Amino acid sequence: MSETAEATAVVKEPKEPLFSSKNKRLLSDPLNDDNPITIQVLGICSALAITVQVKQAVVMSLSVLVVMIGANLIVSWLRNLIPSRVRIIVQLVIVAALVILVDQVLKAYLYDVSKQLSVFVGLIITNCIIMGRLEAFALANKPWPSFLDAVGNAAGYGWILIAVAVVRELFGSGKLYGFQVIPDAFYDFGYFNNGLMILPPMALITVGIIIWVQRSRNTKLIEEN
Amino acid sequence: MDVNKNSYTFTFSAILVIVVGASLAFVAEGLKPLQKENVRLEKMQNILASVKVEATPDEAAAKFEQYIVEQVMLDNDGNVVSPEGLTAFDIDVVKEFKTLDIEKRNYPLFVFEDNGARKYIVPMAGNGLWGPIWGFVAFEGDMNTIYGSTFDHKTETPGLGAEINQPFFQDKFIGKTIFDGSEYVSVEVVKGGADVEGKSHMVDGISGGTITSKGVGEMMQRTLNVYVPYFKGNQKAAL
Numbered sequence: 001m002s003e004t005a006e007a008t009a010v011v012k013e014p015k016e017p018l019f020s021s022k023n024k025r026l027l028s029d030p031l032n033d034d035n036p037i038t039i040q041v042l043g044i045c046s047a048l049a050i051t052v053q054v055k056q057a058v059v060m061s062l063s064v065l066v067v068m069i070g071a072n073l074i075v076s077w078l079r080n081l082i083p084s085r086v087r088i089i090v091q092l093v094i095v096a097a098l099v100i101l102v103d104q105v106l107k108a109y110l111y112d113v114s115k116q117l118s119v120f121v122g123l124i125i126t127n128c129i130i131m132g133r134l135e136a137f138a139l140a141n142k143p144w145p146s147f148l149d150a151v152g153n154a155a156g157y158g159w160i161l162i163a164v165a166v167v168r169e170l171f172g173s174g175k176l177y178g179f180q181v182i183p184d185a186f187y188d189f190g191y192f193n194n195g196l197m198i199l200p201p202m203a204l205i206t207v208g209i210i211i212w213v214q215r216s217r218n219t220k221l222i223e224e225n
Numbered sequence: 226m227d228v229n230k231n232s233y234t235f236t237f238s239a240i241l242v243i244v245v246g247a248s249l250a251f252v253a254e255g256l257k258p259l260q261k262e263n264v265r266l267e268k269m270q271n272i273l274a275s276v277k278v279e280a281t282p283d284e285a286a287a288k289f290e291q292y293i294v295e296q297v298m299l300d301n302d303g304n305v306v307s308p309e310g311l312t313a314f315d316i317d318v319v320k321e322f323k324t325l326d327i328e329k330r331n332y333p334l335f336v337f338e339d340n341g342a343r344k345y346i347v348p349m350a351g352n353g354l355w356g357p358i359w360g361f362v363a364f365e366g367d368m369n370t371i372y373g374s375t376f377d378h379k380t381e382t383p384g385l386g387a388e389i390n391q392p393f394f395q396d397k398f399i400g401k402t403i404f405d406g407s408e409y410v411s412v413e414v415v416k417g418g419a420d421v422e423g424k425s426h427m428v429d430g431i432s433g434g435t436i437t438s439k440g441v442g443e444m445m446q447r448t449l450n451v452y453v454p455y456f457k458g459n460q461k462a463a464l
Contacts, residue, residue, distance in 0.1 A: 083234040090241060097245040104252055108259035111267070111282070199384070 026148040030156030037160040042128040048203040057165035061158030068150040070098045075138040076146035172197030275361035295336035303454030322350035351444025354436040356380040368456040386437030414442035
């Protein structure tokens with residue numbers, strides 16, 4: 001037994017450690033240097049639409065995380081079997097199936113949240129980040145790196161979404177995750193919630209500010225011209 | 226294996242679609258009872274909300290059982306009917322409004338009782354600007370004064386027509402009456418910003434959401450009309 005185990009071990013290529021520096025970068029790059037929203041400007045539509053409340057943003061991020069991991073893994077497993085002429089359609093079918101699954105599960109177990117997210121769960125299908133990662137990464141890489149890539153990008157998408165939602169919910173309704181955080185005393189002194197924060201344009205401006213801060217801190221992101 | 230051959234492409238696509246379709250059908254079928262239960266509990270919550278009884282989804286069924294003492298069905302002429310295999314709660318007024326001719330619809334009425342005081346809850350459905358709107362209006366025991374209401378919508382404009390599901394709009398109906406003397410006049414929703422002080426058959430609409438607001442008024446006028454004979458009959462009996 002031990003002999004055969006050794007023999008196969010010798011035949012195998014030297015295995016890359018699970019968290020090699022290359023793999024770690026798959027996780028960390030999308031959080032900052034290669035963020036899907038602020039750098040690649042993908043997935044903006046949903047970032048504008050469901051960042052009014054933190055709770056929605058969290059559920060949306062988790063849904064995208066689940067769909068991305070699933071889609072990246074499946075496409076990566078099938079990458080040598082998918083006929084290249086129909087690969088976009090195949091990706092679409094896989095993503096759509098996963099999204100409907102998520103939608104059905106939300107409807108069954110988190111009915112309130114699913115009503116608030118309403119059409120946006122369905123729109124995960126068209127979330128550019130997912131198709132973008134399938135096309136650019138999962139089709140050419142093994143499952144494990146694809147998995148890390150999915151987690152990294154979904155996290156990069158999620159943290160921006162939640163950051164924007166925190167700003168909008170705090171200043172728009174004085175709450176965080178549905179709990180009031182701005183004390184009533186403030187309102188007695190004439191403090192008002194900023195109604196503009198509730199509207200989609202403020203999400204764009206908030207994302208813009210995040211991009212601004214990010215670029216001023218991370219100078220290698222600034223294009224030369 | 227040549228993955229770019231036509232036959233391979235066809236086979237691959239066919240298998241993929243069958244596998245995906247089968248698994249989705251399986252999951253959807255499996256989760257259906259849970260989803261239906263959610264919709265049912267939400268309807269109970271909405272009915273109770275129109276008489277200002279707050280209920281979480283977990284309590285909804287118990288509270289509904291406790292407070293709703295009678296469920297009545299009316300036909301288009303206001304006669305009490307009891308079609309077989311159908312209960313008032315099962316009638317989906319939004320669906321019937323879309324699919325059934327007006328004469329063929331059944332009109333449910335829920336009777337709520339708390340400490341001996343009765344309230345009458347009427348479900349209704351109509352059209353907003355972009356899509357269906359619906360709601361429940363509760364009447365005091367006199368079957369004339371509005372005790373409370375809830376409205377909701379599918380696709381009205383956020384911030385404008387969509388505000389019909391907010392308390393500030395729904396509360397405006399409280400205390401309004403639908404009969405003027407013995408004549409049925411319903412409650413009219415007038416263009417936003419109008420002066421409705423002291424007018425018991427008018428409600429101020431939502432500025433910028435006029436068509437949706439009017440839709441609410443039309444929905445009440447049309448639906449309540451069916452209940453008039455029943456209300457009048459019971460008003461007399463109560464006297």
